[in-house]
Amino acid sequence: MIPTLLLRKKLLHPFPISPTLKRSFHSTTTNLSLVVPSSSSSTPPPLSSNPLRSSDFHTEIAVIGAGVIGLSIARGLAVRGKEVVLIERNSHIAQETSSRNSQVIHAGIYYPKDSLKAKFCVRGKQLLYRYCQDRNISHSNCGKLIVATHPSQVQSDLCRLQQQAHSNGVTDVQLISKHDVQLLEPSIKCEGALYSPSSGIVDSHTFFLHLLGEAQDHGSMLAVNTKVVSAMYQQRERKKLWLQTQTNNHNNNNNNNDTIDSSSATSWMSCDMVVNAAGLWADQIARMIHSKQDTDSNNDNQSGAWQPPRQYFAKGTYFSLTRKRPDFRHLVYPVPEPGGLGIHASIDLAGQVKFGPDVEWIDTNIANVDDIEYTPNPDKADQFYHAIRQYWPELDDMTVLQADYVGIRPKLSHPSVTKQLGFDDFVIAGPNTHGIPGLVHLLGIESPGLTSSLAIAEHVVELLLLSDG
């Protein structure tokens, strides 16, 4: 069971949700119970005695994880007429990485040509703007400046980024002089900038609620407080995928003191198809399936060959300002740093500015992702102060910086493992990669995952419908 304290910690929303949204969220949540005559063993019961065999609980498609990726895919499948169960271990949707980011709609500048990140970011940006416009979801196409704080960065970094953007089809980015930057953002000090007019920001929580609402309108079910604790593939049982879930009775006693009953129930469900969109846990879930043997005695499991890549973690901390708020109208980024995009200034739809995230690598020996501390470290104020002053020298007092929140990136490399950090792409592993029909894993879905979500969903839906014949 997830310890109560840890769950409470995760339930803290870094971005405020309005009471209206909270209400609409609760009204759209179906707490489907997956509790059936239970088996607590770590493998499904033998085929002959399996209580779920005659589909006590069977679904066409299970999507593990109700972050922005799982929500987008569930919606995409549901509108194509598929029966979808969305399984989420927390008591609400999108409590993890999807709610702990900059809420920026990226243009598609940074990523190598033809990479999945480049492809899905550019396509996802178009889809996301259109989705928000069609549904009146608050967003702003405010634009972004990547600023050179040293003259050498203009030629080396900004020109390289402009070429990269152009080769990704993002042809509207322009190199602008420091004089032009002054006209756009008078308080920014720099030697020149790359201006990206198609970058923007989105009210991501309203976006998530729309995705969930549409998925549910098309018949999808959301099972919250339900954790996938084991998974396997049985080829001989009509190529079924099995998920073992543990459902916690989550009592909300209306005092906002969420508590979990000590009771929890474990059961197996069978699925024709499974999408593993479990974010920080996605590699662990993939390993459950790919390391397990078929329980059938005539084992002809094909899953041995492919090994899921391991996810490492890099924490990103944000600071907000207690006073002295700059009047930025654009997103302001430094040139990127290894592992991240640099401590940037992002604005929200209310005009509030926050700074971050930095890159703090988590020890590779961490056994449980839940052990990563989500409380932001105020001691980083000094580091943030110096980084921000490089482009916003009007910040003259470190004490106005307030540690705000933390997000965790699922990374596919780590400086202590890989000597020189290169580029890691998203990994979307479908049947062609691992050989198991109807199964898709999404790994290393760090930035620009929010921007890319609708394009990733489009791709995964095609993969599954194709494998469905």
Ligand SMILES: Cc1cc2nc3c(=O)[nH]c(=O)nc-3n(C[C@H](O)[C@H](O)[C@H](O)COP(=O)(O)OP(=O)(O)OC[C@H]3O[C@@H](n4cnc5c(N)ncnc54)[C@H](O)[C@@H]3O)c2cc1C
């Ligand atoms: C600091 C930071 C800043 C970022 N900024 C941006 C940005 O500005 N723009 C942008 O485009 N992208 C940004 N990103 C990337 C973006 O936030 C992520 O790519 C995206 O949120 C990933 O969504 P997800 O659904 O894969 O993961 P999550 O949001 O983590 O969702 C996974 C879900 O799976 C659930 N789950 C896990 N294990 C289980 C289990 N065993 N059983 C059931 N459920 C389970 C979790 O509870 C969780 O709800 C940023 C990321 C970080 C960390």
